Amino acid sequence: MMNMFPAVDPIPLPAPVWFFKALHDLTLSLHFLAAQMLLGGLAIGVWAAWRSGRGGPAAGERRNLAAALARRLPIVMTYVINFGVPPLLFAQVLYGRAFYTSSVLIGGYWISVIGLLMLCYWLLYRFSAGLEQGRAAWGTGLLSLLTAAAVARIYSTNMTLMLRPEAWPAMYAADPAGLSLPPHDPSLLPRWLFMMTGGLTVGGLWLLWLSGRSSFAEASRAALARRGGILAAAGALAQAGLGVWVVQVQPAAVREGLGERLPYAGAGVVWLLALGGAAALGAWCYARRPVSRAPGWAAAALAFAGSLSMVVVRDGIRDLTLAGKGFDVWARETAINWSVLAVFFIAFATGLALLGWLISVMRRAAPVKEEAA
Ligand code: HEM
Numbered sequence: 001m002m003n004m005f006p007a008v009d010p011i012p013l014p015a016p017v018w019f020f021k022a023l024h025d026l027t028l029s030l031h032f033l034a035a036q037m038l039l040g041g042l043a044i045g046v047w048a049a050w051r052s053g054r055g056g057p058a059a060g061e062r063r064n065l066a067a068a069l070a071r072r073l074p075i076v077m078t079y080v081i082n083f084g085v086p087p088l089l090f091a092q093v094l095y096g097r098a099f100y101t102s103s104v105l106i107g108g109y110w111i112s113v114i115g116l117l118m119l120c121y122w123l124l125y126r127f128s129a130g131l132e133q134g135r136a137a138w139g140t141g142l143l144s145l146l147t148a149a150a151v152a153r154i155y156s157t158n159m160t161l162m163l164r165p166e167a168w169p170a171m172y173a174a175d176p177a178g179l180s181l182p183p184h185d186p187s188l189l190p191r192w193l194f195m196m197t198g199g200l201t202v203g204g205l206w207l208l209w210l211s212g213r214s215s216f217a218e219a220s221r222a223a224l225a226r227r228g229g230i231l232a233a234a235g236a237l238a239q240a241g242l243g244v245w246v247v248q249v250q251p252a253a254v255r256e257g258l259g260e261r262l263p264y265a266g267a268g269v270v271w272l273l274a275l276g277g278a279a280a281l282g283a284w285c286y287a288r289r290p291v292s293r294a295p296g297w298a299a300a301a302l303a304f305a306g307s308l309s310m311v312v313v314r315d316g317i318r319d320l321t322l323a324g325k326g327f328d329v330w331a332r333e334t335a336i337n338w339s340v341l342a343v344f345f346i347a348f349a350t351g352l353a354l355l356g357w358l359i360s361v362m363r364r365a366a367p368v369k370e371e372a373a
Contacts, residue, residue: 003326003327004165004166004168004169004325004326005097005098005101005165005325005326005327006097006101008097011335012332012333012334012335013093013094013332013333013334013335014334014335014336014337014340014341015334015336015337015340015341016334016336017094017329017330017332017334020090020093020094021090021094021315023086023090024086024087024090024091024094024315025308025311025312025315026308027083027086027087027090028083028087028311029304029307029308029310029311030079030083030307031080031083031084031087032195032198032307032310032311033083033202033303033304033307034076034079034080034083035080035084035148035152035195036195036198036199036201036202036203036307037076037079037199037202037203037206038073038076038077038080038148038199039145039148039149039152039196039198039199039203040198040199040200040201040202040203040204040206040231040235041069041072041073041076041203041206042069042073042124042127042141042144042145042148042199043145043199043200043203044065044069044203044207044227044231045065045066045069045070045073045127045141046066046138046141046142046145047138048062048063048065048066048069049062049063049066049070049127049131049136049137049138049141050136050138052066052136053136053138061220061223063131063136064220064370065223065224065227066131066138066141067128067131067132068210068216068370070124070127070128070131070137070141071128071132073124073127073128074121074124074125074128077120077121077124081117094329094332095162095318095322095327095329097327098162098163098165098322098327099158099162101162101165101168102158102161102162102164102168103158103162104178105161105168105171105172105178105182106154106157106158106161106178106180106181106182107177107178107179108177108178108179109154109157109178109179109181110154110158110178112154113151113154113155116147116150116151116154117147117151119147120144120147120148120151123140123141123143123144123147124144126140126144127140127141127144149196152192152195152196153192156188156191156192156195157181157182157188159191159318160182160185160187160188160191161182161185163318163321163322163325164182164185165325165326165327166325167182167183170183171183186249187246187249187250190242190245190246190249191246193242194239194242194243194245194246197235197238197239197242198235198239199235200231200232200234200235200238201231201232201235201236201238201239201275201278201303201306202235202303202307203231203235204227204228204229204230204231204232204233204234204235204278204282205228205232205278205282205299205300205302205303206228206299206303207224207225207227207228207231207232208224208225208228208229208232208281208282208285208295208296208298208299209228209296209299209300210224210228210296211224211225211228211285211290211291211295211296212291212292212293212294212295212296212297213296214367215367215368215369215370216370218291221291222289222290222291223289225285225286225288225289225290225291225295226285226286226289228282228285228299229281229282229283229284229285229286229287229289230282230286231282232278232279232281232282232285232299233278233279233280233282233283233286234282235278236275236276236278236279236282237279239275240272240275243271243275243310246317247317250317250321251321251324253320253324254317254320254321254324257316257320258313258316258317258320261316263312263316264312264313264316267309267310267312267313267316268309268313270305270309271306271309271310271313273305274302274305274306274309275306277298277302277305278299278302278303278306281295281298281299281302
């Protein structure tokens with residue numbers, strides 16, 4: 001079979017493939033957690049703001065829940081972006097010939113992410129400000145959610161197109177300006193829905209985390225545990241179904257490869273256990289409405305384990321698909337560049353030290369009392 005990937009790779013990798021992979025998978029799982037907090041937080045916030053606008057005995061509590069989430073979302077967005085940049089760079093280093101090609105082919109959409117992101121970010125601030133001023137503001141929140149979902153859709157489109165070199169020549173011939181979308185791909189919808197539903201799971205686990213914070217009144221913490229619990233449990237069940245769908249639409253060779261290779265099969269098992277754990281924790285919190293710190297920590301651990309293991313399986317789907325089409329990322333030529341690696345480690349260690357200092361400042365700060373949620 002003719003190799004369909006562009007033949008250029010100007011320089012070999014300056015560090016081993018596993019090194020880039022480890023950093024890629026770690027930072028991408030943090031990006032996914034933040035992105036799903038954004039999507040889930042917006043969905044829950046919009047729903048609560050809308051319901052509060054319709055009055056009723058729980059209106060005040062719902063408005064406070066929406067405000068508590070909306071206040072945090074611009075900060076969550078900084079993490080979405082800052083945890084998105086590293087995997088973007090690592091993915092470009094590892095898969096440049098596939099990834100740059102697909103990015104150029106949908107260039108119009110790909111570049112529009114910058115504008116959509118700015119719009120989404122601005123709407124987040126408007127949503128939060130509207131709620132602080134006592135308005136329901138759910139329409140603004142909904143627009144922000146739709147913009148974030150559109151960004152995610154463009155990412156899913158690119159990450160699936162990069163796996164289809166057979167579709168590239170016809171796309172380029174039909175529209176070299178990069179203004180059209182790829183032809184139908186059966187994996188796009190399940191994949192995007194899977195990531196969207198992750199918003200419910202992670203959003204629910206986030207509420208469980210918040211239910212452990214002493215800045216909220218006790219009654220509000222119990223309400224957060226109840227709501228968070230049901231959302232996490234429902235999201236985990238829906239994601240399990242969508243995860244099966246994502247794997248089902250892969251070609252037989254990819255499915256078999258996932259089962260045969262221990263790291264992918266093992267990550268798949270961890271992912272299922274994390275999802276089961278999230279469903280069980282969610283159900284328990286829904287029933288018991290605890291107001292202690294422990295469920296929040298358990299929720300955080302499950303969210304991280306679920307995200308990291310999912311990223312490893314996702315990586316397996318990509319590597320097996322590309323290898324079947326003539327691009328074996330593990331066979332990339334490497335020429336270790338020690339001076340570049342040394343600069344990287346110095347910057348990395350400095351960054352970690354600064355982060356530790358920032359966290360210590362935050363922990364020493366006087367706690368702020370929030371209204372209620
Ligand atoms: C509203 C903001 C964003 C949302 C909701 C979002 C969501 C997503 C989703 C759902 C995916 C998975 C796509 C798939 O595989 O099907 C994804 C992948 C990715 N996102 Fe984001 N994203 C956002 C912003 C960003 C930003 C600003 C960056 C970087 C500057 C970024 C970097 C990445 C990268 C690098 C990947 C894929 C990496 C890989 O496959 O190796 N994202 N994002």
